Amino acid sequence: MDLKLLEIASLLVSKKDLDELMEEVLFRLREIVNADAGSIYLYHEESDTLVFKYTQNDTVDIIFKEFSLPVDENSIAGYCAYKKEMFFIDDVYSLEDKFPFKFNKDFDKLSNYRTKSIIMVPIFDAKDNLISVLQLINKKNTPFGKPITSFDKDVTVFNEEDVKIVHSLSGIIGVALENSLLYKNIEEMFEGFIKASVQAVESRDPITKGHTERVYRITYKIIEEMDKDDEAFPGFKMNKDDWKVLKYSTLLHDFGKIGVRENVLMKSKKLYDDQFKALKMKLKLYHCIENIDDNKFFEINELVERANEPTVLESELANRLDKFKDIRFKDNFGVEYRLLDDQEYKQLSVRKGTLTEDERKEIESHVLHTYEYLIKIPWTKSLKDVPKIACMHHEKLDGSGYSFGLKEDEIHIFGKVMAVADIFDALTAKDRPYKKAVPIELALKIISEEAEKGKLDKKIVRFFIEKKIYNML
Template sequence: MSAERDLDLLLPLILFEATKVVEADRCSLFILDRERNELWSKVAQGSKSEIRLPVGSGIAGQVAHTGAIINIPDAYADTRFNRSFDVSSGYQTKTILCVPMRDANGEVTGVIQALNRLDGQGFNSEDEELLLALGAQAAGAIENALLHEEINRLFEGFVSASVVAIEARDPTTAGHSGRVADLTVTLAQALEHLSTGTYARTHFSSTEIQEIRYASLLHDFGKVGVRENVLVKAEKLYPHELEGLRARFQLARKDLQLQSYRRRFEAVKHRGDKHLAEIEAEETERLGTELKHLHEVFDFVLTCNRPTVLAQGGFERLNELGHLQFEDADGKTQPLLLPREIQSLSITRGTLSSEERREIESHVEHTYRFLTQIPWTRALRRVPEIAYAHHEKLDGTGYPRAIPERTIPVQSRMMSISDIYDALTASDRPYKKAVPHTLALDILKREADNGQLDKELFHIFVDAEIPRRALPNAPK
């Protein structure tokens, strides 16, 4: 009894032992809620609903209030007995023994109440001693179970707050951690139904499922250590860089117009007023051509700035555009595109430079360092290790450690599949469109066939329809 930590399992066990030890027909157990000054019971033999009553009310309430034993040989002859339960249930209470449960400090923590001794006689002093002794043991066990529940609630609250912090840091991925946790847990539970293959009869206990869930919820917590502008970078140029480039193009436009007016002035000076209309037409056409070219260049730059793959020759053209210049307000020649802008616009995949990608990837190291600082219980001690390996690949090409297949936990392998699937199908990423469900599975299959993801786990992910079962709004 003292080893049981689940209150829902412990309380019926206590009642079973109490009923047996005093040879009663049935028993009830009430726990003292000091904050509300009430007794409450999740389990009372013969009752299906939770019972709450004020301390001092009824027989159990009086025992909790005074700490004294109440032993009633004839319930209906005692004015303290409330017959309403018998009336509503059809049960007939004859004898009652109600004793306090006391903790190691002697404080009343609850009440055990036994009804109707099986031999038809009243409860005796020996029954009182036995039930008191059981009550003392039960009080300690219940206190441990309640403490265990409090620790669980503490961890739940901490994990929930951490997820809020992650999503506040990167609102574009809101909901990702929760979805990855749901997918991974559902996949883990699906393994229990396998009868063949590597993972046949694999079973995760409720505590191990909780460990997987926590690791999944916290797998991206290290993003709090990544610069926010890198974390939410939607295009190859940062917004302030794009604004600077836009302002430069506006200045270049003004410069073209100014150069045109200067040429008109010089042309009139050399060719005379009688050619004014001709000069005006020539310059209007030339300026129009130059402005159109400038506009096309800017449109090309905007295209390059998006997280798409450039068409053939795009990188070469970017380098050529690096030679374009204009005169600023001080008459100094300035480049239209800066070297660092050309470098950023030349990113071949996504929006991140190699340096920025390394910074993003560093979130795994940050996550591990953060999680190892938490005093996890023995049952949850592998949370940091599971989260640490969620970006590793079976062929050794993952990050941050590029560890071999045999050292990657199965929990991390499941999380990798779930993480990639949600990242592909999520519709809340500003830098990419959501990928349809079938295409996401094709991409995962390609990685599994290439030896990067666990092939068997991937097939279970597909065959067991994990996304449909785990996510209420799963993509089609």
């Protein structure tokens, strides 16, 4: 028995996940004292309540429903927490006068069950603070795990040896539970950091607000379907750590945008607002000083306004821009101006979109910023690949992507999926003021062409399209 207790203690301490730990605690304690059922309540100090969180029963299927009850003398669990004492009862339907509470028979009536013998155990942390209440129900004469067929014949009472065993384990359960709760709090704190990071990025780039969450949902759904499909992706299986890596990598994929200038991130026209206003003032000055006719002035204004839009620059507009770039004039103080200076001409001459080559490189640098920021976080062993994977959404299978020029066998499968999701969302997003959303059919055609060119993973793209995963979001 001592070896059995040591084995259980060792197993419990190794568990970090709260749900796994609590299920293991219940199962192991029920097994060692041969209890048919059991429940665990977690104590909330702020509200001084117990929350019903975990339950097991070998005889009846239980529809779990979380509820709270106060720490007082009016219920069995509440009394155990109030007194902070371990006790056992032979039959809750025949309570001794020393107990102030009455047994609530509602569960028994609804489930056709008969609660009889119980052990109640308060669980404390290392500082002797209450953190939980454990309840074991109906000690059996029959083998463990088998349902009770006769509550009169199969159920017996817990004895002093059972109480001694459970008590001997309560301390190690408290340590394990405290560690697990601490681990859970750290995870929740980190989840909060992730959400705050996404919010910080999107507050600097409100034009693409929602992009991060959408890319995460698309990526998650593709991976989820791949995980289910043993025929299309044999051997591809996700574990609990994999899902965390996927989540954090995807949600943080644009984190580096906090290192890119805000005006570049939010650039919706080829000229910045202050540049455009200054150019318009310069054109008015040219109009007055050179005394050009109104039609000519209107032509120049119309040219600048059209060229400033983020649409594809037509050859006719480009040629007209060339004619005006070398025009010079002087104001009344002899100061010389160029109608279109080099920077204005460079920006207005952008063939597609709004960004110059330098600005595009600055936007692309967000990937490197992402890596530089994330690599400073002391990731756990299971999450160590998050910084690398978060930076793979702009890599191409043929090595033509950025920022690291990775090739097919160097790109993690999460990165390959994220690349598909990122492009699909960028094409279909309806909230970009500088471009219209592309219809889904055209977006699928574009990513298919990218796959055929060796940029995106053909198998993943085909799977995304044939499964119609875009309709599952």
